[in-house]
Amino acid sequence: MASTAVAVQRYASVRLAVQRYASPLLATVVAAAVWASATGDIGVRSPLPGVVPLVLAVASGWAAGVVRTRRWPLFLVAAVGWLVLAAAAAGVVASYQAGLRMRGRRLAGYLAGVAVVLAGGVLVGLAVGDPRRITTATPANVLLLAACLVGLPLVLGLWVRARRDTLAALRDRARRLEREREAHADRVRAEERTRIAREMHDVVAHRVSLMVVHAGALEVTAADPATVEAAALIRATGRQALTDLREVLGVLRQEGPAGSPERGIEAVDELIAESRTAGLRVRRQDEGAPTAVPETLGRTAYRVVREALTNVRKHAADADTVVCLRYLPDGLEVVVRNGPSDGGSTLPGSGQGLLGLRERVELLGGRLESTAVDGGFLVRALLPLKGAA
Template sequence: MASSAVVLRRVVERYAPWLLAVVVAAAVWASATGAIGVRSPLPPVVALLVAVASGWAASLVRTRRWPLFLAAAVGWLVLAAAAPGVVASYQAGLRLRGRRLTDFLLGAALVLAGGVLVGLEVGGVRRLTTATLGNVLLLVLWLVGFPLVLGLWVRARRDTLAALRDRAERLEREQEARADRVRAEERTRIAREMHDVVAHQVSLMVVHAGALEVTAADPATVEAAALIRRTGRQALTDLREVLGVLRQGGPTTVPERGLDALDELIGESRSAGLRVRRRDEGVPAALPATVGRTAYRVVREALTNVRKHAADAETTVCLRYLPDGLEVAVRNGPSGAGQSLPGAGQGLLGLRERVELLGGRLEAAPADGGFLVRALIPVEGAA
């Protein structure tokens, strides 16, 4: 229904000037021939010229108004044709303001006075119609008063609707500004709480790991403590970057790693006790940075899930270079671990949204007693 109304409105707006021109021209001709007015004694060719000129002037009213005002004056004085005057008065009320409206009223008064003089001179039906007191008052109302008031009312209604739209848009902008302020305050609060809770606990972990690294006698314990300390320090660095973005509230993004850091990521997982290996297939090619960052995120999230739920399983990270993209697959075998680390369950969901944003797809499902995470990331459309 809404689309049909829009189409109808466009059609009306497009053809309304031509329809108005035909109606005005036909009304002037009917008035000159006596069908709806006073029959003119002038030759038909004069009436035809005035009718065509009045229709042409009416078709130009959206861009130029003076031809219509001139046609209204000529049509009334020569043929006593009312149609151009009615349209001219309506357009004056709709479009003219201040001094211009006053000038129009003065001109309309002069034209009506001239029509009285012409009626007195011509006599007969013309005098009875346009020169008697009662008819002159009715003509003032019909030719000028009513259409002028109608035009003023339409203009006032349009101005009111425009003012309401402006007010609604201003209120919407103010509401958006308030929402932005609330979001900024919420970001600051979240950043403060994250710093108070997470950063404090991670800092304690780093401190204890450093103390254990210094006091332990077992080389394996020293190596494990050093790994915990390095991992904790890296977590603190990443956390500070995230908190900085939350506090700023702008378009700043946290720096992310790409495929060049994949070996380091796998090495960290091996140091943490995972049995993981990497396999590349196809011909390596230069990839957009977005593809590299997304592939790194896929591998990192998959390895994190392996550490949580299948730390003793054999894991394979496979990169398959395709002509139109990159396929990343992380598969772990069966696990005999009886206990897994807690998780929020949102990592794969956010990862799927990130991959689909690039036009790719992500699969995550059990496979051969283990688990498979596979992402197909197209090159086309990636930045």
């Protein structure tokens, strides 16, 4: 893996260097080739004054250097260079660029222009005479020059363009497949959520319904007032559990807006009353000037109190408990603290309630603390106003 990463990094650095220096390097090579052709080093020596080949060499180099943004200067100097000096360097680059960037009618127009320039080169060769006539005016040489200086660069440009188009199509296909995979994963998750909802309905709702029915029967048949009151509480709690379960199932099934809106901070007293009815010794105290809080923050505060009181009922039902809402200038602090418990039976728990609650609090930019204190337990949540805005 390390060697592959090093190879990729080297390739990227080489590619960056090529992209940075390709244009000036190409301009230098083309200008030097045109000058060498005019002086007879790689072509027919020109009888024209030296300033003419120099100007054409500089113009050809400049046109090759700016070909990425403007093509017509290169095509122009390629035609002039061939007719005046029989210099082919600019023409080779022009043919490659035509194959790489032109399509349809533009490419056909370029080939027609090449034919006109080659025909003009034949006429110039015949007029100038040997050795220019032998090089550019004999049929065999004209065909060879057309194949080597026009055909091969043109085919190379067409191949590079086809390869780029193929790679672009493959990348687009890969992106499309990735999007399809993500969509498939979303469908699978939705199906799994629906399956979970059905299982919860089949198992939990059935058991809770039986509990409500039996509690109702006990409420009717029992003679002891305390038993009747406990049965009524069990029946009411069971019905509330069924209501909450339906809301959860609505969320899991993603059936648009989920049921009735979740209760907020105004329902904390109702939670405390329910806990007192269930036998807990709970009292509430507020600190600071009560102010209106955002709905999101209020719902989170309600969940903190609900989860904390649920844990007290499970693990310390005989302990004194205090629910404190502390209104701060920049937020709300929720504290639920219970004292030491004498022990006794406890209800089972999954241990996931506080973890989920911590995630909810942290989504608002707050902090949740849950720790044992003086033989009891403390749950403290700091909810900032800015996180709920």
